[in-house]
Amino acid sequence: MDLRARGDSLGKAGRRAAGALVALAVLVGCGGHPKGVMTPVALTAPTQTSQVDMLVATTRQPSGNPATLFSGERNAALSLTDVAVSIPPDSQRKPGTVQWPRRLPPNPETDFAVTRVHELASRDEARAWFRKHSVDGNILLFVHGFNNTYEDSVFRLAQIVHDSGADATPMLFTWPSRARVFDYNYDKESTNYSRTALEDALRSLANAPDVNEVTILAHSMGTWLTMESLRQMGIRDGGIAPKIKNVILASPDIDLDVFAKQFVELGDKRPKFTIFVSQDDRALAVSSFISGDVSRLGAIDPTAEPYRTQLERAGITAIDLTKVQSEDSLHHGKFAESPQIVQLIGQRIVNGQTLTDSEVTLGDSITAVVAGTAKNVGTVAAATISAPVKVLEQPTLPRKKRAHLDETLESGAHAGATN
Template identity: 70%
Template structure:
């Protein structure tokens, strides 16, 4: 993918935000004021407590903390751990969709705040399979990977919110990797995703081999998209393909160098999952990431309606949903996919079940733009289309995309040594 860089100080991101502003964004990223920490100790629900609950399976490559209030640290474990966790969510009248009601003090009040109600450690793959059979969700597994600067509890509560608000009929599985939850540990976190590639690949492989699992959707956010892409690429290289049950990959605000994404995508081979990417050109976190990453555009900040992206995405068969105009309570505009009720419902009701999107059954309202990739048989007949409101998405069948250029050649069978940038 061509990023047209002419030097770091001339970066569009820097021109728009400036170095002092980027530092401010970093401090905002690191801020967790306003709610209690150490919320993983279970609370007892009374019969009068209303609301809903989300049961999830949590796989982690973190080191245990030996403290029931935190469960795991941000350090790296040589072996994965498995827990079953239940989160209570306040009733709809007491919370706004798209938000996490963090406890202001401990213990939390389940009437008005998110609260953990049970934690059980599982000690074998078979126990994990038993959990899946009990929470099968029609055989649909949704596997979520969080992003940069997340504590264990951050990822648990955010995923519980996504599952609840999306209405997804799935078995929710969270993979949480060792983040130190400090804005100053960006490089440590990035290396932790590399450290966790095998553990995440094995998680997906175990799910794919389970006869009770019909299909798998991988959804990753921010830096977690790097881990997801690397593990899928690694699986494809190891096995000659991505496991066939992995139908869908959703990348939200992907913090990936666009050139590297092109190589990762290509090296997965011809039989890839269906990709959907959520982007936003006003994502300040990705602007900061671009600044410290050689001034190469981040995938989650592209304008998919512009060339060369539009044609490249169309030919690759990648669907992109542009959330630039969507308003969010997130000051960095980095979590719109989870905070917009309309978007999170689209994820739960359509994308995780592998259904194609059409203009007759998808209308998300003002401010959301879709750029939907064409396929080899529709290129030239159906251009990538942008619509402000209502959202119109062109239906497309799943097909193997033809060769295109997105930094490297997407879908190409050309050996890596011959790929050009």
């Protein structure tokens, strides 16, 4: 073996991976918003604002600062916090957007603003919180993605709940993300660190007598955490808790082969799965590149074979958002930023309604591949069980596509170096 050649090859791969992250950083942009918005502000009466009450569970380390509450570092203990977020009148914001304050303290009439923070010291307090805020015993649990601070995830869930009109009690599980583009690997390991904590939280919800149904909405890297926690539950308990009815994976940043194995290992009785995909998702393109050119679940074309047939056999509904317009330069948050899609989540999927192609009437920009025609809906074919990695076997990335991606990353890296 030519060690020098191997070293050159590894060095080139490292530079390309670094270029990929620089390109992602350039796409994210250099703008921002004020940090440290978790300090509660008082509402002045009368007001036209709305309020979202949520329970926040986290494996983050307490920051010691009331303006941030929690950092991106890891903590062995699970912390529970009651948080209320005020949302300005609809006349002051576009649906699908988080109205970050331009300066602190925020103005509730024009900005998202935290109005209450209360640490819950015990599970008994958490149970009392759920009894007080119960919406027919239905829970919407949100698991955020890569590059999110504590406050990012709090405001995003508040926006989703408000804009979707979901009839469910909001709960957030926020894991230790450092919220820095170049800490992708740290964030990924933080999801692994948090698997058992999320599993335990889901089991507690499933065992609570006041809880009837749980819907999980996970985004990006949070879909990996969700699948791993459900997989652990399936293996440990011999199946998924029956109260976990729906799992929604938005822009799932999961290796296709790995997802296939995770899905099979959930057991025979699985929740109903819905995935939101988009072939123009730039964040997933970069993730695929730095992961060895392995396709991500969130970037497939669900109308193409073999995906369409395999999704039907697995009982998975896939909704293609490729043509949906978004102000997000990465095209990675369409599920929350499109008013039609977020309403579809809140008013149809969370309520357990079965979708069919004809019922997804959101215009020509939406393509739905809806499971339900196969006789073995909700199960996986015997051939799949014997060879689970073939459930969603992905083609090799075409050379032309790879070359184009390389050019994009090279130009991004150059732009980042000169920015």
